[in-house]
Amino acid sequence: MKDILVFLSPSVCRDELSRGGQYAIALARMYRAHLSALIADIEPDLADLPPEPDIRQVGSAPRMQTSSSERLSRTAVLVQSAATDANVSCDILQTENKSVPLRERIIDRTQLHDMLIIDVRGPLEPPRKDLAEAALFAGGRPIIFVPPNTSVASHKRIVVAWDGTRSAVRAVHDALPLLVKSREVLVISVIDDKAFPVPDSGHALCRYLARWHVGAKFSTIHRETLNIGSTLLAYARQAGADLLVMGAFAHGFERALMLGSATRDIFGTRIDIPVLMSH
Template sequence: MTLRSLLVALDATPANTARTRIAQALAQAFDAHLIGLAPVTSQAVQSFQTAAAMDGYVAGAATALLGRAEDLAQQFHLQCRDAGLASFEAVADREPSPDTLARHAQAADLLVMGQPDPSLPNYRQALKDLEDLLLTSARPVLLIPYTHLDPLHVRRVVVAWDGSRESVRAMTDALPLLRRATHVTLVHWRADPADVSAQPALASLRQWLAFQGVEATVRDEVTALAVGDALLNAASDLGADLIVMGAYGHARWAERLFGGVSRTLLQSMTVPVLMAH
């Protein structure tokens, strides 16, 4: 199992350049084909629809939106050419994200996205779009923090396991990256010090990872913190370059009402996170 085709989402945010460079570096490392996709954002669609309704310029608004996406795609094409990538393409799509991202991601092994920036005016819509994408994407999503400007290093990885299908899916999808890491830590959190029921499963997962060429250290942690906060603390304590986790193991309405690991990481991630639903 390796990465042969990567898809990176292009946008007009300040973090786009760093995200694009990370995707290019991954494509070079895995000798993979890289697709840069510039969709029309939901926020832009809403803004232009409002303006078009007022002024009656529906066709002009649609053309302007597509023109923005085409500019981003052209910039990406030139960047890939200058970086010397062997195989790449740039696509501008008139359909709004996240639907078009999920559709194009079906033909890729990994989708590279950016964490929404809370300082930007369309933050709430961008966060909703990302949540929708995570729930509908058939492929894993690598999220890059909007503050992350450095290259992606995959030396120390924290893999969060909670017994869910989503966490095992993420672990499996991350294998190409885990095999390149020097330290992999498989972590489970529990509130009850006496509850050691997860330890046999953790031992089996450690053996399965070894069969896949990944040597992992197992930690069964007792914590009074919310799991999302415990995960962020563990990533900091271990000097992690990457977090691997399942996305939305519970219903999204429950996460929104009561909080959850996925929402905590989407809003507060400090290192890149690979998620799979």
């Protein structure tokens, strides 16, 4: 892994780099990779908006609102400063040609990097959802979705969701740089809804990973009353995993993007650990 891209939207009033930005810098430092930061003001960061005024607080100074350009500049400074402190080479991409739609810019940039890191806060909603889908299904590279309160990228324990599909295979290979550094890999298959064409493929995957000196164990689980995405997240959370690796499936991109069930579930839920998805 030599070149990491992070997509950041500036916070409104905090002088602190987002967790996705921190995660990307830690990952770049771990792999001695270059970091590129694409910064765009696409939505208000509701978690950072100032509170409603309290009429009881007489005489308190009103909080000054900052412009989009000021927030972009401040975020660029935060990224550069944090990267310098971590001894990570970094460039900022928010000043590129604005005549090109952001969707096309993020696809183009994702194609030329090893991985994209993006913040998520709760279920993905437009416009962040649209950009994430574009990068994931047209960019050809893996994405790590990073929720708030994520610890620094350690990847001591990684859960791999396995169903023997092309996208699952792609996710495993895209995640190999992370898997080889992990202490433990748990390969799981949710077996309620589909028959696997090769019943022993989970164990075969573990044997393959062993040749990469990855200690992996395979098990099957049931989703019971949960959807498949929630089942995977719940298992990863209960296992104390630092990362969930899974394939992403969709079709009909040029007309209406039809997400596969697990991908749709993940996009629609509140992610609480980082998730690497590949298509």
